[in-house]
Amino acid sequence: MTPVSYLRADGAVDAIRLSALHGHRLLGGGTNLVDLMRKGVERPAVLVDVSGLSALIEEAADGSLVIGAAARNAAVAAHPLVRARYPMLARAILGGASAQIRNMATVGGNLLQRTRCLYFADAAGSRCNKREPGSGCDARGGFTRYHAILGASPACIATHPSDMAVALAALDARLHLANAAGVRTVALLDFHQLPGDRPDIETILAPGEMIVAIELPPSDVAARSTYRKVRDRASYAFALVSVAAGLALDGDRIVDVRIALGGVAAKPWRALRAEAALRGGPATAEAFARAAAAEFADAEPLPGNAFKVPLAMRTLAAVLTELSGERA
Numbered sequence: 001m002t003p004v005s006y007l008r009a010d011g012a013v014d015a016i017r018l019s020a021l022h023g024h025r026l027l028g029g030g031t032n033l034v035d036l037m038r039k040g041v042e043r044p045a046v047l048v049d050v051s052g053l054s055a056l057i058e059e060a061a062d063g064s065l066v067i068g069a070a071a072r073n074a075a076v077a078a079h080p081l082v083r084a085r086y087p088m089l090a091r092a093i094l095g096g097a098s099a100q101i102r103n104m105a106t107v108g109g110n111l112l113q114r115t116r117c118l119y120f121a122d123a124a125g126s127r128c129n130k131r132e133p134g135s136g137c138d139a140r141g142g143f144t145r146y147h148a149i150l151g152a153s154p155a156c157i158a159t160h161p162s163d164m165a166v167a168l169a170a171l172d173a174r175l176h177l178a179n180a181a182g183v184r185t186v187a188l189l190d191f192h193q194l195p196g197d198r199p200d201i202e203t204i205l206a207p208g209e210m211i212v213a214i215e216l217p218p219s220d221v222a223a224r225s226t227y228r229k230v231r232d233r234a235s236y237a238f239a240l241v242s243v244a245a246g247l248a249l250d251g252d253r254i255v256d257v258r259i260a261l262g263g264v265a266a267k268p269w270r271a272l273r274a275e276a277a278l279r280g281g282p283a284t285a286e287a288f289a290r291a292a293a294a295e296f297a298d299a300e301p302l303p304g305n306a307f308k309v310p311l312a313m314r315t316l317a318a319v320l321t322e323l324s325g326e327r328a
Helices: 012-019 033-038 073-078 080-085 087-094 099-104 107-112 164-170 272-278 285-295 308-324
Strands: 005-008 024-027 046-049 057-059 065-068 174-179 182-187 210-216 225-230 241-250 253-262
Touching: 012 024, 012 046, 012 174, 012 210, 024 033, 057 080, 065 080, 073 080, 073 087, 073 099, 073 107, 080 087, 087 164, 087 225, 087 241, 107 164, 107 210, 164 225, 164 241, 164 253, 225 308, 241 308, 253 272, 253 285, 253 308, 272 285, 285 308
Parallel strands: 005 046, 024 046
Antiparallel strands: 057 065, 065 210, 174 182, 174 210, 225 241, 241 253
16 A cells, blocks of 8 residues: 555645645545546655635626636536526536536546546556556557547547536636646636647646636527537446537527537547538538538547447537427
């Protein structure tokens, strides 16, 4: 057994100071980190408990909704403003895990959870460039049903597991990141990194930096939005494919659209090609099918997950059809 020390941060400034020390890891709800410690993937010398930091969910003066990083997933999904203004986010959280996990997990920790790739989790028997850079990727040539079809690299084909992050990507969420010098704001779309040749570098967080809040801007498309998750079983399971989408319509014309995809890449995948193909055009089944085909034109599936391409295209078209009120 590896000995681990435990510290509780006394506010954000203290958490930032402690997180910069060698071997220290931040602990929110612990639903991912503790699991990886049990498997020997993570071996922190010290856990810094940040669960007591801000969990407020409140409206800003400009109409944005600001969510403290320590807010529990269950509290976010149940919040009246989230349910009314950002229904895709509430549905994504409710589809993401069991009630027990939602009651423990924090939104900051959710964004920082690591991949659920079987080979990444097998610290004793599998090579993984994300776990040990340069060691190789045993997922390639292995069981790839849950792996990436977009944005992968020779070094890594893992996918990001978060449902909540997919909805946040579609909602143009911004993250407030704090360090010793102050707070900076970055788009969620720029926060997670594609693997390239360094899949171990998963986010743009600098040493000693932490997420302190998530900001959701006012949105014309969020009110007519939803989240759909396709998985192997109805109970707690990670997505094969998921779609977060919102539409703003003027009659049968698409004024604006936001789409993000889960289960297909190492980060929440914003479907910019599909959005561009749809914006300003008709809200028809034919248009939705063309947009889905455009988004997956450069997909690079493996033999074990080639089914994901048509599955994702059909799911995306079906979600857009539902939101438009058209019949499939």
